[in-house]
Amino acid sequence: MSEPRSTAIEPRRSVILDVAVRAEVHTLLLVSLYLLFAGHNQPGGGFSGGLVASCAFCLRYVAGGERELARHRRVPPPWLLGAGLLLAVGTGLAPLFTGGQFLESALADLELPVIGTVHLASVLVFDTGVYLVVVGMALLLLEQFGAADGAEPIGTREEPSGEGGA
Amino acid sequence: MVTAAALPLAARRLGNRVFHLAALPPLAAVAWAFREAPATDAGGALVEDVEWLPSLGVSLGFRFDGLAALMVALVAGIGALVFVYARSYFDDGADVGRFAATLLVFSGSMLGLVLADDLIALFLFWELTSVTSFLLIGTEDEKVAARSGAMQALLITAGGGLAMLGGFVLVAEAAGTYSLSEIVADPPSGAAVDWGLVLVLLGAFTKSAQVPFHSWLPRAMTAPTPVSAYLHSATMVKAGVYLVARWSPAFATHAPWRPIVLTVGLATMLLGGYRAMRQHDLKLVLAYGTISQLGLMVVLFGAGTPEATYAGCALLLAHGVFKAALFMLVGVIDHQTHTRDLRMLDGLGRRWPAVAATGVVVAASMAGVPPLLGFVAKEEALASLGGTGAGWGPWVLGGVVVGSVLTVAYSARFVLGAFGPAEEGGFVDRGEVVGADAPRPAPAFVAPAVVLAGVTVVCGLVPATVDPMVGRAFESLFGREAHHHLALWHGITPALGLSALVLAAGALAVVRRRSVAELQARVAGGPSAQSAYDRSLKGMLQAADVLTGKVQNGSLPVYLGVILTTLVVVPGVPLLLDLELPELRVADRPGQVVVGTVMLAAALAAAMVRRRFAAVILIGAVGYGMAALFVLQGAPDLAITQLLIETLSVVMFVLVFRHLPATFPRRRIRGSQAPRVAVAVAAAAFAFVFTLAAVGARSEAPVSDEYLTRAEPEGGGDNVVNVVIVDFRGFDTMGEITVLAVAVLGVAATVRTGRRERTRDGVPDDGPRDVAVAVAEGEGEAG
Numbered sequence: 001m002s003e004p005r006s007t008a009i010e011p012r013r014s015v016i017l018d019v020a021v022r023a024e025v026h027t028l029l030l031v032s033l034y035l036l037f038a039g040h041n042q043p044g045g046g047f048s049g050g051l052v053a054s055c056a057f058c059l060r061y062v063a064g065g066e067r068e069l070a071r072h073r074r075v076p077p078p079w080l081l082g083a084g085l086l087l088a089v090g091t092g093l094a095p096l097f098t099g100g101q102f103l104e105s106a107l108a109d110l111e112l113p114v115i116g117t118v119h120l121a122s123v124l125v126f127d128t129g130v131y132l133v134v135v136g137m138a139l140l141l142l143e144q145f146g147a148a149d150g151a152e153p154i155g156t157r158e159e160p161s162g163e164g165g166a
Numbered sequence: 167m168v169t170a171a172a173l174p175l176a177a178r179r180l181g182n183r184v185f186h187l188a189a190l191p192p193l194a195a196v197a198w199a200f201r202e203a204p205a206t207d208a209g210g211a212l213v214e215d216v217e218w219l220p221s222l223g224v225s226l227g228f229r230f231d232g233l234a235a236l237m238v239a240l241v242a243g244i245g246a247l248v249f250v251y252a253r254s255y256f257d258d259g260a261d262v263g264r265f266a267a268t269l270l271v272f273s274g275s276m277l278g279l280v281l282a283d284d285l286i287a288l289f290l291f292w293e294l295t296s297v298t299s300f301l302l303i304g305t306e307d308e309k310v311a312a313r314s315g316a317m318q319a320l321l322i323t324a325g326g327g328l329a330m331l332g333g334f335v336l337v338a339e340a341a342g343t344y345s346l347s348e349i350v351a352d353p354p355s356g357a358a359v360d361w362g363l364v365l366v367l368l369g370a371f372t373k374s375a376q377v378p379f380h381s382w383l384p385r386a387m388t389a390p391t392p393v394s395a396y397l398h399s400a401t402m403v404k405a406g407v408y409l410v411a412r413w414s415p416a417f418a419t420h421a422p423w424r425p426i427v428l429t430v431g432l433a434t435m436l437l438g439g440y441r442a443m444r445q446h447d448l449k450l451v452l453a454y455g456t457i458s459q460l461g462l463m464v465v466l467f468g469a470g471t472p473e474a475t476y477a478g479c480a481l482l483l484a485h486g487v488f489k490a491a492l493f494m495l496v497g498v499i500d501h502q503t504h505t506r507d508l509r510m511l512d513g514l515g516r517r518w519p520a521v522a523a524t525g526v527v528v529a530a531s532m533a534g535v536p537p538l539l540g541f542v543a544k545e546e547a548l549a550s551l552g553g554t555g556a557g558w559g560p561w562v563l564g565g566v567v568v569g570s571v572l573t574v575a576y577s578a579r580f581v582l583g584a585f586g587p588a589e590e591g592g593f594v595d596r597g598e599v600v601g602a603d604a605p606r607p608a609p610a611f612v613a614p615a616v617v618l619a620g621v622t623v624v625c626g627l628v629p630a631t632v633d634p635m636v637g638r639a640f641e642s643l644f645g646r647e648a649h650h651h652l653a654l655w656h657g658i659t660p661a662l663g664l665s666a667l668v669l670a671a672g673a674l675a676v677v678r679r680r681s682v683a684e685l686q687a688r689v690a691g692g693p694s695a696q697s698a699y700d701r702s703l704k705g706m707l708q709a710a711d712v713l714t715g716k717v718q719n720g721s722l723p724v725y726l727g728v729i730l731t732t733l734v735v736v737p738g739v740p741l742l743l744d745l746e747l748p749e750l751r752v753a754d755r756p757g758q759v760v761v762g763t764v765m766l767a768a769a770l771a772a773a774m775v776r777r778r779f780a781a782v783i784l785i786g787a788v789g790y791g792m793a794a795l796f797v798l799q800g801a802p803d804l805a806i807t808q809l810l811i812e813t814l815s816v817v818m819f820v821l822v823f824r825h826l827p828a829t830f831p832r833r834r835i836r837g838s839q840a841p842r843v844a845v846a847v848a849a850a851a852f853a854f855v856f857t858l859a860a861v862g863a864r865s866e867a868p869v870s871d872e873y874l875t876r877a878e879p880e881g882g883g884d885n886v887v888n889v890v891i892v893d894f895r896g897f898d899t900m901g902e903i904t905v906l907a908v909a910v911l912g913v914a915a916t917v918r919t920g921r922r923e924r925t926r927d928g929v930p931d932d933g934p935r936d937v938a939v940a941v942a943e944g945e946g947e948a949g
Contacts, residue, residue, distance in 0.1 A: 051810035145821035
């Protein structure tokens, strides 16, 4: 708001939404991680975890537009897609080298301080791959559809009163 | 193969000396073949089996027997010489490494082809040689002729290869094994086998440039000469002949075999010889000569009699040796004088006596002049065809004699054209002849051809040097020792008389070559295989154009209509014919009624509202209702996923729809829209009935019980849904996320294209509309 130029591109921002989203996004991301890790034994999993994270990014986009999104993004979305696929395929291939079948899973119980016994399955890595692909997909779509150059809706030009949805 | 991968790197440092490095593997193969050759005595063989795709029953079975040894010696021996030769042929250039690597890959695949015992492996190597041949013909990819020649070779040989694969499967299924040696040892029979044989022959004929598939070989002459010398004379084109040789002893008596093979082979031999007389390009003379000789070999092997096969083995070797040498010499001439037109070459023989002498020797071998290897093989051929005693014997023999006369004639045409004085007229008068000022070729350039010429002389004078090799090849095909041996002098025999007759008639044709040429000029060209190929290719492309225009007309309503109609008709009709509705309950608990009512209302409203955003949100409401139903049914995982997906979908729809007018266009439903309405209603009705029927159609116990019991002990998780997703059905999930990633990248690319067009034209075009469809698809995948 301080620069006059940016107001031309960025329309009015709702302060309440802004603050609420800031408070919420990290919680949502945490929840998504929880879903990812809990998924093997409780409702959740890589897919729903990824979707929750995607929703968090959507919120951030709704509040701050694509600039807000881009400011917090360090990895290009296609990399996420690729990394996710690599992880998934990699976990699939790994057992082949130890004499197992494609996609065979392994289990391990870990004693960690504070948390206690953690029941780990190799499919968690696979699930992480799914998670990354979903997040990558959402970010890529947001980036493509949310780009500012098409921001002026056709409807507003044709019938000036006709906009209000989002 | 490993060496091949390293070659491009090595080429940067070594320049074109890289060819010397590339010559090492073939040399090693030759050495190995000669060391192991005694193992193939008396029809023995070295067998090696490597499991490849055990689940499909495909293995890489290799078998080194007599015929394989002969082919290995030919492929690797000539290969090594060609590499040495290529070093002089090419100037240092960027692509030398790539070329050498491809040539070596070809060499490896060709060796694999002749060693493979498993039919699938054979097919694999067969297509590999087709592909490398394509790459090698197109080496000079900036030339149109090279590209179209390469494409033609690929289309014809790979198409034939596919037919051959079909034939392999038919025959192998009938035989119950894919092992070539087992099939031949115990040949199956029946109508399916006969059709299979025809298909296999089709593959062999396309590869070996038999009529009417020969047109690719002359076109392939746009390749650099080392390629022509190696692939298109000595080795690759022999693959078809090799296959005929392998199968003939077992299948020659099957109904379709002999008529097809003998007719095609003879026609090829005569046509090739005839056309060779009409060419002015030295390379084309040799190319048609190769076609002619391949026809002869197909006749010999295809006849399937022991004697003819024996002669075929000898000719296989002899032809490889002299034809490779001839091509190398053409390459030398081309490289030094920059022309291959025999009308422009003048008196090279006097200036390059050594080159000319080599050329005369190998061409004489081709013509079958004693005492060269070509003569030994040719006489063997004439004798074997004369002594069949079968009804077709005399006819075939007559054809082969005429073909041989042509061979003598075009051999002489080659020698006179390349090394003799230019003929009076045309080019001489215009002063365009070349010769006097052409630089002499370097000794290393000519050396490989000289080596081959030496081979043809020595082996001709002392046939005992090659006799064991040919004998073993014969044994491997017929399983018994050959009755006779190659010899220069069999005594006064009918074959000797025929040889003399052939030489005399050939000599006459050379002396009277003017009148022969006039006679040929008067006989009109007739239909040529080249124009047939051109026409069919053009027709195919046009048909594809028309079809694409009809099917992909770019109208979304048409696409959707076709998809939905298919959906309704294909599963819908059987569904209606055999409809069994389950017992229906209204609801299990009151909550469902409430949620259901809300969903129905939202769905109805979505169809009626005028504003797009309202419609989107109402559809979202339907989705949330669905999630609520899942919760009521005790499926938290599904509910979570459904809820999240709906949320994301609404966001995405909103993002896209802001590019569209806020309201749907107000249009009355007109008569012309009736089909659309009908399709939409039908699709909806189908979805309704189908879901109902699917619920009641369960006849097997649900797999979920099994999953429930197995999830904890095997998947190590309590959440069965997730264990199913990531473990039991992990492979599906992997496929799904791959599809998801690809779809998203596609959507992103589409959006980006649309945006670029918009910014360029400055006006909004149909881009967003496409995007709306694309995002709908993307969401479909995600759901």
